[in-house]
Amino acid sequence: MLSLNRVSKFYKVGTFGGKEMAAVRDVSFDVKEGEVVSLIGESGSGKTTIGKMVLKLIEISRGSIVCDGTDVAAIHGAEVKAYYRHVQGVFQDPFSSYNPIFKADRVFGMIRSEFFPGVPNSEWDAKVDAALRSVSLDPGQVLNKYPHQLSGGQLQRLLVARALLLELKILVADEIISMLDASTRIDVLNLLAELKGRGMGILFITHDLSLGNYISEKTVILRRGAVVEMGATDKVFGNPTHPYTKVLISSVPQLHKKWAEVEAEIQARGGDDAGTCLYHRFYRPTELSGDSTEDRPAMIKVEDDHYVGCFELGQGICKV
Amino acid sequence: MTGLANTEPKLESPVGAPAAVATVAASRKGRGEFLYFALRSKKFLFAMGILLVLIAIAVLGPMIDGTDPVATDLLPMQPPSTDPGYWLGTTSFGEDVFAQFANGLRATFFVGLLGGGLAALIGMAVGFTAGYRGGWTDEILNMLTNVVLVIPSLAVLIVISSYLKARGVLFEAVFIGATSWPWAARAIRAQTFSLRSRDFIDLAKLSGRKGWRIIVEEIAPNMSSYLFMTFILLFGGAILIAASLDFIGLGPTGGMSLGLMMFNAVTYGAALLLGYWWWFIPPGLGIMATVGALYVMNVGLDEIFNPKLRDI
């Protein structure tokens, strides 16, 4: 349904915007109906950037995103609005998702005036009520309040409820769980499972491996903007192939472990995996073979529904 | 017009920093809160009082005392007295100085309101568009802003004046409005730029809102106090520019203004030399009081909008 095809995003950085920084490089994956795909990576790995490209909030530098046959980069005006009827997002920071000078339920009002202008009050109220209940919010408690009068978790769930008012096919959920306490976490996870059951595709962005493992059919591990490993969740978690994924997954039980330590451990282990880059055993390094990176896929197949990228991406050339 | 350079508002920081949070908080609490602090701000009340008196003179003066400000049928060079027609004395041509003052004040407020208002509108249109759109639109509008900023507007005005036989107050106001907006556009652009990357803007986009509605409904309300203060400063700036134009003889060819009074007093009346103080002091004071009150009001508003500056 949603398909990313070799998507990259470059930001201009430096004093005169002379340098380009690759926030996302050569990322390809699909989100199908009734499927949760978790996009896992540390802070700054480009998760939000990918989500925003899917939502057409920032431009795609290279590659394409296609949803139900629509090329996201090619639509304009009314087509974008039609796209948003089916594709919605919930952002990472609930506090900045609300205009602080207006009441929080104004986010529902906007949906109503843009997508359901003719709907009578009673019908609309029932719709809002149902949406709120499905995210376990008590309408009386959250309606008619200013954002600063609500908690981060309530605001976050209001945003999910807002998205549910539309005829969603794809939901981009950017770290929507991290703001919630344990009990509402379960509620929202159950809700996502239910939405999945109804055929919705969910791009579940998180930095929490165990959460990804729990909820998703498919896992995409992102590092420095590139996918290092992806595939069916049980395969990625059961048979991690990329050294980065290996360290990540071996450190899941140690919850105290920080991403930075994972990175350090990989550097320390570097020697073990050197020379064993699966990717480059398959494809000779470009500077030796002479072909360009454009011509080759970014990943190779390990087994059915399980792919891995170059082991040393972002650390110079893979020495094979 | 050099007077413009230092009219830039000294607001604490762009939106996103504490001052802006204060802005947001102030507008959230609504009019009641605003009024509460407005009534407690001595600066604001003082400035408002002066402005109200001046406005009363400008509006009511010509209505009560219908003397033609350029009629020369009074005794010339009379100092102020309580006799009707001689409240502020007369000019060396036998014109009523009070009538000139009241009518001139009218023109001053007219120029301030129209010139300042026009500049605020253009500044907002350019600033919002450039800041929200970014990219090429921003670059082009930025270029336009810089061009208007460096155009020697005085030279342009002299050229236009040599072609136009009659220039009204309206022409003057529009000219000032059309040339004094650049700094406002820049300030608003910078604020818009910092606001547009907030998630609630993205959420409005995801709700299918059009760009101009996002500007009007999401961005502008978040900087309403800033916009208001910008207008106040443009208002004061327009009055000052108009006064200087009038004083160097580039003002309206008909009618009366405070700057024109001073021009006449100095040029035809040699009032400074001969000590006809009642001819040039009232218009000078009028301009000073109006602009001064506007600036004090701006400082007062800053205190009202920004709780960090309130002395409670």
Ligand SMILES: Nc1ncnc2c1ncn2[C@@H]1O[C@H](COP(=O)(O)OP(=O)(O)OP(=O)(O)O)[C@@H](O)[C@H]1O
């Ligand atoms: N507008 C921008 N201009 C320049 N660089 C940017 C911009 N937005 C993001 N980046 C950079 O792109 C990279 C990816 O950012 P992104 O927000 O996608 O990370 P993330 O994976 O969502 O991190 P987090 O878990 O902290 O939310 C970061 O290095 C960030 O600094």
Ligand SMILES: [Mg+2]
């Ligand atoms: Mg993020």
